[in-house]
Amino acid sequence: MTTKISLWLGGLILAGIVLDLALLEGDNLVFLGQRGLELMEYIAFWR
Secondary structure (H helix, E strand, C coil): CHHHHHHHHHCCCCHHHHHHHHHHHCCCHHHHHHHHHHHHHHHHHHC
């Protein structure tokens, strides 16, 4: 991945987080965080 692509991707992710916090009070971040933890536990099980 080139530096330009990684900067654009990072900017888009940051913009999504800011929009979520501004419009939905971070509800989606909490949901994605919980799902991410469940995924890590699932992956650790198969390790």
